[in-house]
Amino acid sequence: MTEPEPLLSVRHLTTLFEVNRKTYACALEDVSFDVYPYQTVGLVGESGCGKSTTLLSILRLLPPNARLSGQVFFKGVDLLSLSEQQMRAYRWKELALIFQSAMNALNPVLRVDEQILEAILLHRLMPREQARQRVHELLDLVGIAPQRGRQYPFQFSGGMRQRAMIAMALACSPSLLFADEPTTALDVMIQAQVLELLKDIQKKLGLAIVLVTHDLGVVAELCDQVVVLYGGKVVESGSVDQIYNSPQHPYTQKLLESFPDLHHPSSTLASIPGTPPRLTELPPGCRFEPRCFARFDRCRHEAPPLRQVAEKHYAACHLLEGKSPNAGSI
Amino acid sequence: MSSSHYLLRKFAFALLTIFIVILINFVLFRVLPGDPVRAVIGRNVKISAEVQQSLREQFGLDKPVFPDQFLMTMKQWASGNLGVSWSLRRPVAEILWSKLWNTILLIGLGQILSIVFGVVLGLLAGWKRKTALDAAALTFSLIAWATPTFWLGIILLAAGSTWLGLPTGGILSPQNVGKPLHTVLPDLAAHLVLPTLTLTILYLGEYMLIMRSSIVETLSEDYILTAKAKGLSQWQILWRHALKNAMLPIVTIIALNLGFTVSGAIYIETVFSYDGLGKLFQTALTKQDYPLLQGAFLLLAVSVILANMLADILYTLLDPRVKSS
Numbered sequence: 001m002t003e004p005e006p007l008l009s010v011r012h013l014t015t016l017f018e019v020n021r022k023t024y025a026c027a028l029e030d031v032s033f034d035v036y037p038y039q040t041v042g043l044v045g046e047s048g049c050g051k052s053t054t055l056l057s058i059l060r061l062l063p064p065n066a067r068l069s070g071q072v073f074f075k076g077v078d079l080l081s082l083s084e085q086q087m088r089a090y091r092w093k094e095l096a097l098i099f100q101s102a103m104n105a106l107n108p109v110l111r112v113d114e115q116i117l118e119a120i121l122l123h124r125l126m127p128r129e130q131a132r133q134r135v136h137e138l139l140d141l142v143g144i145a146p147q148r149g150r151q152y153p154f155q156f157s158g159g160m161r162q163r164a165m166i167a168m169a170l171a172c173s174p175s176l177l178f179a180d181e182p183t184t185a186l187d188v189m190i191q192a193q194v195l196e197l198l199k200d201i202q203k204k205l206g207l208a209i210v211l212v213t214h215d216l217g218v219v220a221e222l223c224d225q226v227v228v229l230y231g232g233k234v235v236e237s238g239s240v241d242q243i244y245n246s247p248q249h250p251y252t253q254k255l256l257e258s259f260p261d262l263h264h265p266s267s268t269l270a271s272i273p274g275t276p277p278r279l280t281e282l283p284p285g286c287r288f289e290p291r292c293f294a295r296f297d298r299c300r301h302e303a304p305p306l307r308q309v310a311e312k313h314y315a316a317c318h319l320l321e322g323k324s325p326n327a328g329s330i
Numbered sequence: 331m332s333s334s335h336y337l338l339r340k341f342a343f344a345l346l347t348i349f350i351v352i353l354i355n356f357v358l359f360r361v362l363p364g365d366p367v368r369a370v371i372g373r374n375v376k377i378s379a380e381v382q383q384s385l386r387e388q389f390g391l392d393k394p395v396f397p398d399q400f401l402m403t404m405k406q407w408a409s410g411n412l413g414v415s416w417s418l419r420r421p422v423a424e425i426l427w428s429k430l431w432n433t434i435l436l437i438g439l440g441q442i443l444s445i446v447f448g449v450v451l452g453l454l455a456g457w458k459r460k461t462a463l464d465a466a467a468l469t470f471s472l473i474a475w476a477t478p479t480f481w482l483g484i485i486l487l488a489a490g491s492t493w494l495g496l497p498t499g500g501i502l503s504p505q506n507v508g509k510p511l512h513t514v515l516p517d518l519a520a521h522l523v524l525p526t527l528t529l530t531i532l533y534l535g536e537y538m539l540i541m542r543s544s545i546v547e548t549l550s551e552d553y554i555l556t557a558k559a560k561g562l563s564q565w566q567i568l569w570r571h572a573l574k575n576a577m578l579p580i581v582t583i584i585a586l587n588l589g590f591t592v593s594g595a596i597y598i599e600t601v602f603s604y605d606g607l608g609k610l611f612q613t614a615l616t617k618q619d620y621p622l623l624q625g626a627f628l629l630l631a632v633s634v635i636l637a638n639m640l641a642d643i644l645y646t647l648l649d650p651r652v653k654s655s
């Protein structure tokens with residue numbers, strides 16, 4: 001059996017924000033990871049480590065002060081090399097996005113069904129009458145009574161808005177869905193429902209999902225692969241099993257420790273002391289060095305490369321030198 | 331609550347406000363100093379007590395203020411009779427009506443031009459923020475907004491009449507007064523150029539600044555990012571998603587400004603000796619023509635209230651959230 005081709009291949013993605021004429025904030029550096037068809041990839045890390053920036057860089061939705069380099073191959077095409085016009089054809093039709101706050105992600109003065117319809121008509125997928133029918137089906141799919149599509153977003157509860165957002169994201173049957181903390185703004189009960197819905201939809205429609213979340217429990221439940229970001233760099237990536245059962249990077253280990261154990265809820269939380277580095281004055285060596293319990297001399301001067309430690313399992317730490325099976329790096 | 335319900339309540343509220351204004355208007359002009367009879371006749375004319383008395387009876391001033399005078403006045407106002415001007419010796423309602431159209435013509439033109447240019451300029455400036463266009467539009471608007479009406483009017487008047495040979499004031503040249511409208515249109519237009527230009531510049535600054543900040547704020551909203559993520563072009567985002575939201579604040583300002591049409595006309599009409607309501611008020615004030623002033627105040631108040639109601643109606647049409655709150 002041959003390996004399937006990755007749907008999305010991010011290679012050496014680097015994103016700088018021009019803060020002023022001389023200063024750049026390095027939000028992402030040399031980020032590489034793959035997303036395979038039908039898979040769910042969890043993107044985790046502390047606040048400010050560049051999770052949203054990764055998604056927005058791939059879709060090229062960042063404000064004008066952003067400078068991108070590297071490659072983002074989607075079905076073999078480097079999205080970063082496309083013209084704005086060509087890129088627009090990919091947005092939503094192939095890659096859809098759900099954000100953090102469904103509160104304001106829908107336009108307050110337009111009816112919900114019109115907003116969904118707009119996406120279908122924009123990409124000329126079908127005639128208007130048929131598209132209307134499809135909007136009905138989509139709303140039905142996410143558990144919203146289709147008549148309620150005539151309402152405005154403010155008449156929806158938080159959970160319903162996020163469902164409507166999901167319906168909208170599915171409108172053009174994308175092959176890849178980005179979900180940026182889709183449940184943080186919701187209360188716990190609704191969170192569970194929305195996640196259940198995402199899981200369902202993935203099964204039914206067979207799309208790939210990149211899920212950004214703080215919640216490692218959600219990752220364990222929903223994801224196949226995990227990418228751990230720290231200070232704008234990938235520090236570790238691998239399958240859920242590899243990451244949870246044999247985390248290689250000190251940061252990943254601490255992150256897992258700081259998460260309440262699902263099986264032993266009474267165990268105490270160990271939070272990681274210190275804060276992530278400032279993006280305008282990054283440490284020259286390993287970015288985690290100031291907070292790392294295992295640091296040594298070399299970590300201060302030299303940035304560790306991302307090394308392969310097992311089949312499709314990568315980590316960036318000097319401690320892992322020589323440990324890898326075939327010492328490859330991407 | 332349904333929107334018709336909401337508007338009905340607003341309408342009732344507007345009626346109530348108008349009634350209160352009428353009440354205040356009535357009281358105000360009873361407590362002001364000055365003897366109406368004297369004002370009508372002139373201060374220095376000697377008249378006999380009997381004549382004075384008969385005049386008082388004629389104006390109903392011998393009866394008690396409340397309820398007789400009040401009820402009589404209300405009955406008159408309700409039938410559209412606002413009394414007779416002391417200085418012009420003509421019915422107040424008729425005078426106001428004839429001047430109203432001149433003012434609406436001038437202020438209306440000024441408003442329409444400043445709205446169109448202000449909104450478009452503000453939209454472009456906010457959209458292309460931090461470009462040379464934005465900087466230029468911003469500077470111009472701030473200066474325009476800070477400029478006093480009188481000063482700008484006089485400068486334009488001097489410049490326009492000297493270099494462009496435009497008329498210095500009035501609505502029509504004397505030889506054209508009374509001729510049919512369509513034959514004097516070029517003359518009318520020439521007279522309107524300078525005051526309209528002054529008004530346009532003055533209001534444009536305000537509209538542009540509000541529109542600019544409104545569009546900047548709107549474009550930073552999450553739903554704009556959603557629209558972009560859906561694959562819409564910049565123009566489609568601006569037209570379908572940003573414009574309606576960004577227009578909300580400006581619609582209110584426009585509607586409210588319409589309410590100040592009458593009072594706002596005072597300066598401009600004085601500078602350009604334009605024969606409208608503004609100039610009429612100035613005359614009424616200097617001549618202490620109480621009935622005329624009273625009618626003018628009533629018109630002012632009613633136009634402000636109606637403008638408020640218009641703002642509410644427009645807002646309801648544009649923003650679906652209003653109805654439920």
Ligand SMILES: Nc1ncnc2c1ncn2[C@@H]1O[C@H](COP(=O)(O)OP(=O)(O)OP(=O)(O)O)[C@@H](O)[C@H]1O
Binds near residue numbers: 025047051052065279
């Ligand atoms: N337009 C911008 N200009 C300058 N810096 C920016 C800009 N956008 C984001 N950043 C910076 O990039 C870094 C990464 O931000 P990002 O939003 O990707 O973090 P995140 O991992 O999604 O965090 P959170 O969990 O809080 O959502 C942050 O430090 C942020 O301040």
Ligand code: SF4
Binds near residue numbers: 288295317
């Ligand atoms: S490279 Fe050094 S500082 Fe960085 S994680 Fe590994 S041990 Fe810690």
Ligand SMILES: [Mg+2]
Binds near residue numbers: 052053180
């Ligand atoms: Mg984020």
